[in-house]
Each structure stands twice: as C-alpha cells, then as structure tokens.
Amino acid sequence: MNSTLAAVPLAKAYRLLNHGPTVLVSAAHAGRRNVMAAAWAMAVDFEPGKVAVVLDKQTWTRELLEAEGSFVLSVPCAAQVDLVQTVGNTSGRALDKFAAYGIETLAGEQVSAPLIAGCVAWLECRVLPEVHNQQGYDLFLGEVLAARADTRVFREGRWDFRGQDSLRTLHHVAGGHFLVIGDGIQGQMLTPKA
Amino acid sequence: MNSTLAAVPLAKAYRLLNHGPTVLVSAAHAGRRNVMAAAWAMAVDFEPGKVAVVLDKQTWTRELLEAEGSFVLSVPCAAQVDLVQTVGNTSGRALDKFAAYGIETLAGEQVSAPLIAGCVAWLECRVLPEVHNQQGYDLFLGEVLAARADTRVFREGRWDFRGQDSLRTLHHVAGGHFLVIGDGIQGQMLTPKA
Structure with missing residues (x-):
C-alpha cells in the first residue's frame, strides 16, 4: 500500500473529477x-457524491459492472499514459489485462472492483440503476461510497501538481x-458596471 | 467576427469537450x-454528437434552456478566468450579465442562445428532453447541431495550445x-506479456 494515499471526505470527492480527467473504469464479478x-x-x-460515465455496450467492463452493481473510477497520471492507451484499446474478453500488462491493484473498501495502483485518485461507486439511460445513451450513474487520493498531488481538497509532472492527470483528445x-489559476469576481 | 474561427465537423465535435474543460452554458428565450x-x-x-451537462434547478439559464429547448456550450480560456468565476457566481435574474460585465457575443447558426466571444470553442445544441434525468439528477442531454473552434488552438481535430497560453482551457476544481x-503527450500500445 502506497503510504501517500489518504481518504477524501465524500463531500469533496467530486473535486477528484471536477477538472475533467480521463479515468480508468474497473469492475469485478x-x-x-x-x-x-x-x-x-x-x-x-455533491453529497452524496454522484458520477456519470459512458460505457459502450460492447465492453466487458460494462457487463461486469452491470452484474455486480458497482465499479471503481481510478484517475491515472502521465506516468501511466501507455497503460491508459493500452487498456482503452484492448478487450478483457480475450486476455486478462492485469496479467498481460502487469497491472497492480489495491483492494477497495466498499466494492469488489480493483483500484488501479499508480493512479492519483480513486472513487468507489455503486451503480444507480437507470435502465433507460444505460440502454439509450450508454450512460451510467453511480453513487460514490469511498474516495482516496495521493496526497503528493491532492491535499486539503485541492489538486496541486507543481513539482510532480509524472503525477499530472491525463485528458484524452482522440x-x-x-x-x-x-498548474493553478485563481478566478476573481468582476465588478459590475454601473 | 473573429477570423480565426472555423466550423468543426459534427463527427469531431466531441473532441472540443473530451479533455474535460469547464464550460459556459448560455440560453435565450x-x-x-x-x-x-x-x-x-x-x-x-460521437455522431450525432451528444453532450450532457448538469444545471441546478435554481439557475435562470436552466429556465431559459427548458423554455427554448436549446443552448450553447462555450469553452472559455485562461484569459477569461475572472469572467468564468463571475458568471458562475452571479444570477441573471437580478442583473443582465452581458451588460453588467461587458460580455460580447456571437450569433448562433442553429440556436437562439448566444455564443460567448473570446472563448475557444462553441457547441450549439438542442435539448433531448429527458424529464426524469432533468428532475432527478439536474442532468440535461443535448444533440450538437453546430460546432466551431478557434483555429489558433484547435486544428485538424486536435487541440494544440503551445505558444497560446492565454487561450488554454480552464478546468475548475472548487x-x-x-x-x-x-501540452500534449502520445500514448503507445504496450506489448502483452507472453
């Protein structure tokens, strides 16, 4: 277990996704x-924290997630870019990605799905069943049951990646x-014109 | 009209949001x-492009959007951080934000909602009515009818912000x-272990 991991209060778990990172979705059944x-x-x-994620009908992860009713979102970082690209373009039906690519995991506290080691944040979620969204839009909603983050880059409810380039989050284009x-920038309130 | 704006093919409009930027939502009615x-x-x-956005029940923009059945997502940039913070923390019920803060707009091609000038991308959308999501989760789905981007930072279906720091997208934490x-990084496929 990485000693830099810490629990994130559920009321602040949304901040792990608020800046729009690409995530890894894992499920087990x-x-x-x-x-x-x-x-x-x-x-x-916000509270209870909820998330939305789109999962194509062809994916094996979706089948496991639907069968188990829970999943984990892991937030990967720059050091893992090849891993993200690889698990995003291979199917777990044909091979065990964990064995094939040496993916290490951490156990969840609330769900069976594995947390992906080396990521910088994790959200353990239960599926909020919404069949219409799942069938019509491939859209899954989840309630956050537990959240953790790497304190090297997430402290006191804020991300700060300065000096930690390998831990910066990834944002996929195509x-x-x-x-x-x-890095960060602070917005200031403007004064309305009279 | 800014001469660096260009239409984005609808099949690639998702790329304007794929990296998770904070957006401005506008509506008119x-x-x-x-x-x-x-x-x-x-x-x-992907195609037809669809988007999801969460809009609190208290917001005036949501009322206008529901009445008109359409909206615009504008993708703001670093130069606009104070504007984003301001329109995100004031209500249009009490004042005309456009007049109060000198917000310039561009006309939409497909919808009545204004595009916010100075942003780096715009998606014109029609609401896909899903009352259950709207009432239960404040979640709105939209179909993308038209998309444009600033060619200084979005060309050939890719974002590239190098040399354009003031045009970099904003990703809100809290x-x-x-x-x-x-900047960009390319993921490579890993070779599975034997």
Missing part, C-alpha cells in the same frame, strides 16, 4: 475482473493523444 | 438571455480555483 479507459466521465452531484493538466 | 459556468459537462456520443490545460 464472480471471480472475473476488467479495466478500461473512459474520457466521458464527470461528477453530477487516438491516444492526451493533454496533461497544468 | 423570448427576448431574455443568460450565461452561467458549468464544470459538469461532457460528451456522451471555489474559483482552476487548473489550466497543459
């Missing part, structure tokens, strides 16, 4: 497990081309 | 208009604290 990449994921509520998140 | 900020927005389909998007 009846002794099988899988992990895939998803750029289409976001927070949808075709394995990612943008890496930068 | 019966001579009234408004704009707000939203960090909870993402693509949900409380007016944003992360600015960085």
Whole structure:
C-alpha cells in the first residue's frame, strides 16, 4: 500500500473529477475482473457524491459492472499514459489485462472492483440503476461510497501538481493523444458596471 | 467576427469537450438571455454528437434552456478566468450579465442562445428532453447541431495550445480555483506479456 494515499471526505470527492480527467473504469464479478479507459466521465452531484460515465455496450467492463452493481473510477497520471492507451484499446474478453500488462491493484473498501495502483485518485461507486439511460445513451450513474487520493498531488481538497509532472492527470483528445493538466489559476469576481 | 474561427465537423465535435474543460452554458428565450459556468459537462456520443451537462434547478439559464429547448456550450480560456468565476457566481435574474460585465457575443447558426466571444470553442445544441434525468439528477442531454473552434488552438481535430497560453482551457476544481490545460503527450500500445 502506497503510504501517500489518504481518504477524501465524500463531500469533496467530486473535486477528484471536477477538472475533467480521463479515468480508468474497473469492475469485478464472480471471480472475473476488467479495466478500461473512459474520457466521458464527470461528477453530477455533491453529497452524496454522484458520477456519470459512458460505457459502450460492447465492453466487458460494462457487463461486469452491470452484474455486480458497482465499479471503481481510478484517475491515472502521465506516468501511466501507455497503460491508459493500452487498456482503452484492448478487450478483457480475450486476455486478462492485469496479467498481460502487469497491472497492480489495491483492494477497495466498499466494492469488489480493483483500484488501479499508480493512479492519483480513486472513487468507489455503486451503480444507480437507470435502465433507460444505460440502454439509450450508454450512460451510467453511480453513487460514490469511498474516495482516496495521493496526497503528493491532492491535499486539503485541492489538486496541486507543481513539482510532480509524472503525477499530472491525463485528458484524452482522440487516438491516444492526451493533454496533461497544468498548474493553478485563481478566478476573481468582476465588478459590475454601473 | 473573429477570423480565426472555423466550423468543426459534427463527427469531431466531441473532441472540443473530451479533455474535460469547464464550460459556459448560455440560453435565450423570448427576448431574455443568460450565461452561467458549468464544470459538469461532457460528451456522451460521437455522431450525432451528444453532450450532457448538469444545471441546478435554481439557475435562470436552466429556465431559459427548458423554455427554448436549446443552448450553447462555450469553452472559455485562461484569459477569461475572472469572467468564468463571475458568471458562475452571479444570477441573471437580478442583473443582465452581458451588460453588467461587458460580455460580447456571437450569433448562433442553429440556436437562439448566444455564443460567448473570446472563448475557444462553441457547441450549439438542442435539448433531448429527458424529464426524469432533468428532475432527478439536474442532468440535461443535448444533440450538437453546430460546432466551431478557434483555429489558433484547435486544428485538424486536435487541440494544440503551445505558444497560446492565454487561450488554454480552464478546468475548475472548487471555489474559483482552476487548473489550466497543459501540452500534449502520445500514448503507445504496450506489448502483452507472453
């Protein structure tokens, strides 16, 4: 277990996704497990924290997630860009990605799905069943049951990646081309014109 | 009209949101208009392009959007951080944000909602009515009808912000604290272990 991991209060778990990182989605059911990449994921509520993620009908992860009723979103970092590209473009039906690519995991506290080691944040979620969304839009909603983050880059409810370039989050554009998140900037309230 | 704007093919419009930027949501109805900020927005389909965005029930923009059945997502940039913070923390019920803060607009091609000038991408959308999602989750789905981007930073279906720091997209964490998007990195496929 990485000693830099710490629990994130559930009321602040949305901040792990608020800046729009690409995520890894993992699920496990009846002794099988899988992990895939998803750029289409976001927070949808504060407390209880909720998330939304789009999962194509062809994916093995989706089958496991639907069968088990829970999943994990892991937030990968720049050091893992090849891993993200690889699990996003291979199917777990044909091979065990964890064995094939040497993917290490951490155990969840609340769900059976594995947390992907080396990531910088994790959200353990239960599926909020919404068949219409799942069938019509491939859209899954989840309630956040537990959240952790790497304190080297997430402290006191804020991301700060300065001096930690290898831990910066990845933001997929297309075709394995990612943008890496930068540094912070503070917005100020403007004064309305009279 | 900014001469660096160009249409984005609808099949590639998802790439404008794929990296998870905070957006401005605008809507207009019966001579009234408004704009707000939203960090909870993402693509949900390729073609026809679809988007999802979370809009609190208290917002005036949501009322206009529901009445008109359409909206615009504008993707703001670092130069606009104070504007994003301001429109995200004021209500258009009390004042005309466009007049109060000198917000310039561009006309949409397909919808009545204004595009926010100075942003780096725009998606004109029609609401896909899903009352259950709207009432239960504040979640709105839209179909993308038209898309444009600033060719200084989005060309040939890719973002490239090098040399254009003021045009980098904003990714809200909390409380007016944003992360600015960085540069690109290419993921490579790993070779599975035997």
